[in-house]
Structure formats: structure tokens, C-alpha cells
Amino acid sequence: MKANPKDVFSGTYYIDGDVACAYGAAAAGCKFLAGYPITPSTEAAEAFAKLAPQIGAMFIQMEDELGSIVAVLGASWAGKKSMTITSGPGFSLMMEGIGFGAALETPFVIINIQRGGPSTGVPTRTGQADMMQARWGSHGDYEIIALSPDSPQESFEFTIKAFNLAERYRVPVMLMSDECVGHMTEKVVIPSASEIEVEPRRFYHGPKDQYLPFKPERDLVPPMVKAGEGYRLHLTGLVHDENGYPLLDCDIDEVTQKSTTRRLVDKIRANADKIIEIKEDSLDDAEVVVVSYGITSRVALKGIEQAREYGIKVGSLRLVTVWPFPEKRITELAHKIKGFVVPEINYGQIVFEVERCSHGKANVVLVPHGGAGVHNPDDIFEAIKQVAKNKEKYEGVVEYRTSLERLIFG
Template sequence: MKADPTGVLTGAHYLDGDFACGEGAMAAGCRFTAGYPITPSTEVVERISRRFPMIGGTFIQMEDELASMAAIVGASWTGIKALTVTSGPGFSLMMENIGLAVMMETPCVVVNVQRGGPSTGLPTMVGQADMMQARWGSHGDYELIALSPQSPQEAFDLTIAAFNLAEEYRVPVMFMMDECVGHMTEKVVIPPADEIEIVPRRLTAIPPKEYLPYRVEGKLIPEFARAGDGYRFHTTGLTHDERGYPVMSAECQEVCVRRLVEKIKRNTDRIVRFDEENADGADVVVVTYGITARVARMAIDLARKMNIKVGSIRLIVVWPFPEKRIRELAGKVKAFVVPEINYGQMVLEVERCAAGQAATIHVPHGGGGVHDPNAICEAILEAAK
């Protein structure tokens, strides 16, 4: 369906990535946000707290990130679209209730404007080192979805996509910005509401007497009932059956957790999204995401001037990873070059999918700045040999 116009600030704007992300959330129909101040993400909730009172939304600044995450999970069970925003240290605290959102199958969006880590690290400077935490940070087995924008325009567009995916698959979606994109100011075009496609919260049509909160009947995603509509359902972070009742057994664990994993895995082809350029016929493919994708562009141009056949894949949806495409390309290219602002995270996925068929060269950066394009270019030249 189309977006509700009350939240949509149609027009051409000059916005930073954080503000654009906040606008994206409001356009997507988000009407509840809980957050705790943390650099470099706070501008997202500052934007939202200024606009929410005029569009029927509630913002609350919670006492910490544990509480912020718990609050958005609770709010989402009233059917409202809910968001929280943070950076590395807060993201660590949110892991507990991200797991709860996974287990209860609660749609919500978590924005992480990444800065340098570990620990307090570089609060005001860029990092891309939470990519694995986004995937594996909460305990136990699960799958979720993560996106990474490369510009303020994408911060707007992909925040809407993040909400849509959260609704469609009933998962928490990680929105993995980085400080550069968050604080970069560019033109952002917000289309009219009737040009924005959103996935609304779909409430079950099954009457309360027949409803079971986790019955799927062969599908992968259960029907949603919200609190206060007479369903009197039960939901828990414990391993549960289709009634939402705890069952402590290996058999129930298998049914419950396998579906949490399968609902994403089996839909991977529908969820993955990446920009591909000249990858067919290339000798070298650069795999990037976020701000690093923009830095790598210059390196790619430099390499092309030296007649290197180089293509690129820019991850838009980071998790699930576009495994199939990387495997295909691995049989055709000499090497993948993976620059990222960390000491080796998404490169591990590329390497796993390349499975020895193509070389994988990582171009690390410890954070606090972006790559020198020459360093990426050198890696491309090395890879093309």
C-alpha cells in the first residue's frame, strides 16, 4: 500500500544521513521511537522527536539501550511500527532484546550508525566493524536482515525498505549506517506519499477463539494479533509451541528455531539486494558497502584507466549475504577485493562463498577515516595479476 501522507515530507531537501533516516522512518509509518543518546546517531532521534508531536508519534528517551530495545519490542506488539537508534556501545546493550524480538517474531528496526570500536573507541569517527555483530551478536541461532546505505538519499529510501522487510518477515531489521553516511549532507528527494510503497502491519483475520500466535500451517511466517484486541495470546522468549507456550524439549526447539532460521534462508533470493556493475567478464570484482562503496568507486576508475577489467558488487542488503551471486562469480573472476573499515568482517563471507575458486583480498582500515582510494587500487592491481 501507499504511505500515509502525514509522515511524508515531500520535496527536495538538503539533509544529513541521520536526518534522512529519521524521515525515512516517519514516511514508512513509524510512530514509536525509543532511544538513548549516543554519538554519532543521536540526530536521528532529534529529528524524530521534533516531528513526532505533529504526526501522531510518541518518542521516549529511555534510561539506557537495554530499555530502548525492550520498549520498541513491547510497542510493536500494539501494532505500531517502532524504531530505535544507536551506535556501537548501545548496539552491544541491545543484543539481549534483539534476541527477544527474533524469538517473539516482532517487527522493528534498529539503526546503528557505526563508529570506531571496540568499547568506547572513536565516538565521533567512522567504523564498519559491527557488521558481524549485526548478524551474530545476540546469543543462540537465528537469522535476521541488515541493510547498509551509502548516501543520505539511501538512508531515506532504505529505512523505508527496512521497515517493509521487518513487517514482511516479522524480524528485527538492522540498519547499518556508518558515521560518514550519517553525518554527510546531500540532496535528498522525498517523493509524494502515493509514490512510496509500504508494507503495513497485517493483523490476523482469524477470530480469537481459533487463533494460535505461532501456528503457520505450512507457511513460514505466523499471523499477527496485537495486544488489546481480545486475542489474549501468550508470547515468550522461551522455546515455544504454536500456542506460544514454553516447551522445554529438543523436539520443540527443532520446530521453533528451525523456522526462525528458514523463514529468512528460504526467502534469501527475495531479500538480497545489491548493485552490480561490470561484474560479468571482469577479472576483479570489488565487493563493498556503505561509505566504502563510494571511496572504492575512485579506485575502480583508476584501475580501469590502467585497463584492468574490474567490476563491483555493492551490498545493499548485507544480511542475508548474496551467496549465490558470489559463488557464480567466483568461478569466473581471478579475485575479489573487499575494502571495509574493519580488520576483516564481510570479507569472511566473500571468502567463504568464493570457496577457493577465486582469490579474496581484504583491504582493511582500522576506523577513524575512510580508505585511501590508492590502497584499494593497489589491491585491485595485485588481484588482476
């Protein structure tokens, strides 16, 4: 289905990544944003608040992020494409609601413009240390989808992609941007509505008395209805059956437990090949592969270029979809190359996924950064050199000692 022309502000803009997210949400058909201002994401909420009254959408500034996330869930069940926008501290507060949303199979989007952490951290500077929290932050078994843009243009495009995935799989989708991308101002081209594909809500159209809110159809995903239309919805975070009724002590057995919780993970895992998107460059004859995402993938380009000039066969694998993780591709590459270099603005998160999927077949080197800034591309180049020249097999992940760390810690 094509986007509604009334929701698309076609044109060429010079805007930052935050604002581009707002335009992307509008184009995707988002009609509800509940949020609480937090640097460095506030510009996105402000931009959407400005667009909202022109497209029949609503922005509510809630009392905090706890309220924001449950308001988003409510709006989604009322039939609106919904989202919230936040950064690390707010993201932490939302974890309970994210698990609740996953359990209720509620489609919504969370935009996280990551900043340095932990805790209040460095509000005005960048970070990529919420990546594992995005995947594992709430308790219990569930799956989410997370995307990572590296430019304002991608911020626009991936926000639309996030809404489409949320609706297609009835799942929370996270746009894991970062302060650099969020505050980076570049040219953004918003195409006409006829060029933008949007996923409509998968509404149920059968007889009212036969509707089961958690009975899956194709792709293990159940269709939805709107609250208030007489379906007598029973929605609960308790483990529930296809009616939505809680499975209490007398009902729970191994089979029912598996059939409900199992599907929450299976609907993403079974469709992982359709969901996962990566961008590859020069992998055919690569001996070293740089795995990166977000702003770091742009910084890494310089290091990769230096390595190629130096004569190393280095390829690049950029994670557009971070979760689910592209396990198969990493494993496949691990059998063919000497090693992976993983620069990220944290002290090791996605690098451990790379190591897990390498199954000991390739060396894995982390190029860490503590946040509040981006890598020096020279460090990425040096790490690539180290992997290319090394003849031993490392045990586990090896951390490259960056020039900044050597300067500070000796």
C-alpha cells in the same frame, strides 16, 4: 499499500544521513521510537522527535539502550511500527533484546550509525566493525536482515525498506549505516506518498478463539494481533509452541525444538532470494570484483575508476542487503574471476563471508582500515592491481598492506 500522506514530508532537502533516516521512518509509518542519545546517531533521534508530534508518533528517551530495545518490542506488540537508533556501545547493550525480539518474531528496526570501536572507541568518527555483531550478536540460532546505505538519499529509502522487510518477515531489521553516511549532507528527494510503498502490519483477521501467534502462514511467517485486544497473548523468550506456550522439559523433544527454532532461520533463508538486493556494475567480463558496502562503496568508486584507466577489467558488487549474505552470486562470480577485493573499515568481517562463498575458486584480498577515517582510494586501486597481476592461488584471505599501515608500522 501506499504511504500515508500525513507521514510523508515530500520535498527536496539538503540534509544529512541521520536526518534522512528520521524522514524515512516517518514515511514508513513508524509511530514509536525509544532510544538513548549516542554519537553519531543522535541527530536521527532528534529529527524524529521533532517529526513525531506532527504524525501521531511518540519519541521516548529511555534510561539506556537495554530499556530502549524492550520498549520497542512492547510498542511493536501494541501494534505500532517501532524502531530504535544507536551506535556501537548501545548496539552491544541491545543484543539481549534483539535475540528476544527474534525469538518472539517481533518486527522492529534498529538504525546503527556505526562509529570506530571497540568499546567506546571513536564516537565522532566512522567505522564498519559491527557487521558481524549485527548477524551473530545475540545467543542462539536466529536470522536478521541488515541493509547498508551509502548516501543520505539511500538512508531515507533504505529506512523505509527496513520497515517493510521487518513487517513482511516479522523479524528485526538493521540499517547498518556509518558515521560518514550519517553526517554526510546531500540533496535528498522525498517523493509524494503515492510513490512510496509501505508494508502494512500482517494482522490476523480470523476467529479470535482460533488465533495462534506462532502458526505460520505464507512464507513461513505468522500473522500478528495487538496486545490488549482480548487474544490472551502468551509471549515468552522460552522455546514455545504455536500458542506461544513455553515448551518445558516434559514437552521438548527433537521434533518440537526443530519446528520452532528451525523456522526462525528458515523464514529468512527460504526467502533470501526475495530479500537480497545488490548493485552490480561491469561484472560481465570482470577479472577482479570489488565487494563493498556503505561509505566504503563510494570511496571504492575512485579506486575502481583508476584501475579501469590502468586497463584492468574490474567490476563492482555493492551489498545493499548485507544479511542475508548473497552467497549464490559470490559463488557464481568466484568461478569466473581471478579474485575479489574487499575494502571495509575493520580488520576483516564481510571479507570472510566472501572467502567462504568463494569455495577456493577465487583469491580474496582484504583492504582493511582501523576506523576513524575512510580508505585512501589508491590502496583499493593497488589491491585491485595486485589481484589482477597475481598468478598464484592464495590460501585464505590475504590482507593488503595499506599506505597508512606502511607509514605507521613500516
